[in-house]
Amino acid sequence: MFTLAHLSDPHLAPLPQPTARELAGKRLLGYLNWLRSRKTIHSRDVLDAIVADMLSHAPDHIAVGGDLVNISLPKEFIAAHAWLETLGTPDQVSVVPGNHDAYVNVKMRDGLGRWKPYMRTHAGRSKKLAAGPSGFPTVRRFGDIALIGLSSAMPTPPFAAWGSLDTGQLDALKRILNNLGEEDQFRIVLIHHPPLIGLTKWRRALREAPQLQEVLVSMGAELVLYGHNHDHTMNVLPGRSGNLHIVGVPSASSCQEKPGRLARYNLFRIWHEHGRWRCEMTGRGLHTAEGQVSEIEQRMLIG
Ligand SMILES: [Fe+2]
Numbered sequence: 001m002f003t004l005a006h007l008s009d010p011h012l013a014p015l016p017q018p019t020a021r022e023l024a025g026k027r028l029l030g031y032l033n034w035l036r037s038r039k040t041i042h043s044r045d046v047l048d049a050i051v052a053d054m055l056s057h058a059p060d061h062i063a064v065g066g067d068l069v070n071i072s073l074p075k076e077f078i079a080a081h082a083w084l085e086t087l088g089t090p091d092q093v094s095v096v097p098g099n100h101d102a103y104v105n106v107k108m109r110d111g112l113g114r115w116k117p118y119m120r121t122h123a124g125r126s127k128k129l130a131a132g133p134s135g136f137p138t139v140r141r142f143g144d145i146a147l148i149g150l151s152s153a154m155p156t157p158p159f160a161a162w163g164s165l166d167t168g169q170l171d172a173l174k175r176i177l178n179n180l181g182e183e184d185q186f187r188i189v190l191i192h193h194p195p196l197i198g199l200t201k202w203r204r205a206l207r208e209a210p211q212l213q214e215v216l217v218s219m220g221a222e223l224v225l226y227g228h229n230h231d232h233t234m235n236v237l238p239g240r241s242g243n244l245h246i247v248g249v250p251s252a253s254s255c256q257e258k259p260g261r262l263a264r265y266n267l268f269r270i271w272h273e274h275g276r277w278r279c280e281m282t283g284r285g286l287h288t289a290e291g292q293v294s295e296i297e298q299r300m301l302i303g
Contacts, residue, residue: 002145005054007265008065008227009251011042016075026158030071046263047253053293054265065227066098066192074110081114090117097153098192099161128179132168146180150191161204163193177219186277187221193228232260245301255289262286278303
């Protein structure tokens with residue numbers, strides 16, 4: 001049995017003090033938004049409790065779905081790298097970036113480049129699984145289970161939070177899903193933005209959701225995991241080789257007391273039995289903003 005933990009959108013607090021120069025442009029709006037509301041929603045104590053609970057279950061691998069930082073300050077990327085190290089080594093943890101991790105353009109070495117070891121392909125030199133020109137999708141294999149990471153993060157104008165997948169990434173995803181499907185691998189796709197049409201408002205949506213949905217349905221995948229909306233959502237779509245289970249997870253640091261929006265992570269236990277894949281999901285998180293982390297639900301997704 002293989003256990004994957006999925007958490008997303010930690011929006012690490014506290015936010016380091018920005019300089020006046022760093023606040024030029026879109027960052028100023030993000031900073032004011034943090035002071036006005038986000039600061040009260042994203043709690044480091046809540047995140048620490050979620051992470052401690054998750055680590056106590058000793059998952060085989062941890063998938064982090066982006067938005068580790070808030071306004072892409074270089075100091076935030078350093079703090080986020082230190083936080084990733086508390087989850088595990090780059091072999092034990094995979095990351096895909098979110099829109100807040102590309103809030104504005106930041107030099108690679110001061111920004112996403114700091115997390116590079118957590119965003120590397122571990123699938124050898126096989127051309128069948130090679131990434132597109134952007135370095136994504138990444139592929140990590142765990143026996144006959146594969147985790148495919150997509151990058152939908154891009155800087156956007158103020159008040160927009162959309163994402164995008166370039167053609168190279170979509171073409172590579174198609175090839176990778178097809179090749180892994182032919183090997184009867186259990187395919188897990190990890191992305192920040194909701195992968196289906198209509199799961200969020202247009203100014204927050206993935207621009208290529210129609211194309212991605214088409215690739216997922218036509219090539220098949222077993223699980224698709226995302227964040228971004230900060231709420232718990234489940235969808236099922238018929239795909240080429242069976243149903244696709246598409247699961248959105250709330251922010252791992254949220255103390256927002258609205259249905260489906262309190263901090264949560266999901267554990268996916270995956271195994272092969274009598275020639276068929278099985279997958280059970282356990283959601284763990286807060287039931288109240290002041291409460292302890294405990295089980296929210298358990299259900300069989302596949303099998
Ligand atoms: Fe987020």
